[in-house]
Amino acid sequence: MSSLSFPPARAVGRGAAWYRGDCHVHSVHSDGELHPEELAVRARAAGLDFIATTEHNSAAAPGAWGHLAADDFLIVLGEEVTTKTGHWLALGTNPGQVVDWNHQVRDGLIDQCLDQVHRVGGLCVAAHPHAPYPSGDFRFPFGGFDVVEVWNGLWTSDRPWNADNEAALAEWGRSLAADIQTGSWRPAMGNSDTHLEGQIGIPHTVVFAEELSTEAILAGIGSGRSWIAESADVGLSFTANVEGRVAGVGERLIAQGGRVEVRAAVHGVPWGTVRFHTDRGTVHHVSLPGDGPGAVQWDTTAEDSAFVRVEVRHPNGDVAALSNPIILT
Incomplete structure (x- = not known):
């Protein structure tokens, strides 16, 4: 053979x-x-x-x-x-x-x-x-x-x-x-x-x-x-940072007592919406510009959020991208 x-x-x-x-x-x-x-x-x-x-x-x-x-x-x-x-x-x-x-x-x-x-x-x-x-x-x-x-x-x-x-x-x-x-x-x-x-x-x-x-x-x-x-036209970068320690999607971040900066950068979804989700549901959403890439930041703590994940949706509500969670401990 x-x-x-x-x-x-x-x-x-x-x-x-x-x-x-x-x-x-x-x-x-x-x-x-x-x-x-x-x-x-x-x-x-x-x-x-x-x-x-x-x-x-x-x-x-x-x-x-x-x-x-x-x-x-x-x-x-x-x-x-x-x-x-x-x-x-x-x-x-x-x-x-x-x-x-x-x-x-x-x-x-x-x-x-x-x-x-x-x-x-x-x-x-x-x-x-x-x-x-x-x-x-x-x-x-x-x-x-x-x-x-x-x-x-x-x-x-x-x-x-x-x-x-x-x-x-x-x-x-x-x-x-x-x-x-x-x-x-x-x-x-x-x-x-x-x-x-x-x-x-x-x-x-x-x-x-x-x-x-x-x-x-x-x-x-x-x-x-x-x-x-949704397609190769869509790009997403998603990270969480606390005191210089950075975790990406699917990773665990030790964040006890620190302020966690959660960041998402998106391209390919003009006029879309970035939504951050935690164990408390949808906690933050921001609209993207219509003329190019957009970046979003949201702050939380491990005490308030067991994890964070992100959804990017088109203006009609359809999903363009979504992530697995970053786990906060």
Whole structure:
């Protein structure tokens, strides 16, 4: 079998950097309309550094993807595990590995299915938890899953945001305070769920990784060192600073007794609104200028805020970008 039957697990990349990627993509090898070659071309044109192959209940076909990887483009192997009571993504599976999909809530098999992925170092993502069709409405408990896909692009038509995503974001946001308190919070991610022309990268996840490799990308996603972008036109920088100590998205900042400066810098969302959220809900919002990038600062303390996360919304209320939290202790 050719060494290009499956894509390599590491690309040259840019070293430790922010990488943009879409981890929910379908080709003609399941129910998508585009061939792998077309998807790779469109992913690169959309400004992506990596994608994941997530065909329904099947592994990436040998020879379909290996030749499409490049020094600056990583292809992660995966599967969309499509059950009767919810869909989930198995990311970072081995070549040819198929994760069992013949299970549902009432049979109690979910933990052993998740374990099939965790044993090979992969991540399990609860996919589109409020998708508007019976099997897409996620019924499994989130415990055992590593990440929640709060933004899914498939059912958004000509808008990249809809009520199903709003419900998923609200559910995830409500759980953050309790989950952070117990040390078991699950990061959010966003993916296009591409099936058709023009969908890839809308939205996608921007991940800080030590290198452009499957292991490093999954580590960044699993630790919450990431934010979600509507497209590559949108940029977000989000940090918290106390007495010279700085933390970024997904990180923990020791801030007891100090005043925390929270900063967000945004481009690509003219006339938009930046909203800071904590365990107390929405605590601050500022409008962005219409003629270019904007920066926002807000102050808090660890006593007042267990975490801070940011949402950037268009004037019509649709999300353009959102982050995982910075945790304050």
